[in-house]
Amino acid sequence: MDKQALSSTARQWIAGFDSNAHRAIDAWRDGGERLGGLARERWDSAFAQARPKLSAETRRNASHARDVFAGLYAKGVVLSASGAQAAVETLVEAARVAVDRAGASPRPGH
Numbered sequence: 218m219d220k221q222a223l224s225s226t227a228r229q230w231i232a233g234f235d236s237n238a239h240r241a242i243d244a245w246r247d248g249g250e251r252l253g254g255l256a257r258e259r260w261d262s263a264f265a266q267a268r269p270k271l272s273a274e275t276r277r278n279a280s281h282a283r284d285v286f287a288g289l290y291a292k293g294v295v296l297s298a299s300g301a302q303a304a305v306e307t308l309v310e311a312a313r314v315a316v317d318r319a320g321a322s323p324r325p326g327h
Contacts, residue, residue, distance in 0.1 A: 220319075220320060221320070224317075224319065224320040227316045228313070228316055231313055234312075235309045238301075238309075242301045242302055242305065245298060245301070246294060246295075246298040249294035250294060253290050253291060256287075257283070257287055264279060264280075264283070
């Protein structure tokens with residue numbers, strides 16, 4: 218396989234990796250958001266059942282805790298997905314630069 222064919226194959230592989238990695242990150246983000254939604258529904262259901270038995274202060278604390286936990290969870294999903302995207306973009310860019318440099322370098326002995 219000559220250098221041009223190898224570079225072309227490497228670029229195709231990198232493009233496929235880039236596309237598939239971003240799809241996986243998007244799916245992970247969507248799944249995390251759905252899981253957060255299910256947890257909120259579960260919390261709300263349990264809270265509605267327990268509400269009559271709770272004091273006003275306990276209800277306020279439970280409601281506040283739900284908001285804090287939901288916010289932290291959502292930030293965690295966004296932060297981890299953003300970090301994964303940045304890592305993939307950095308890796309893909311480095312791989313493209315490496316392939317371009319390898320393709321531009323003269324062959325040994327020529």
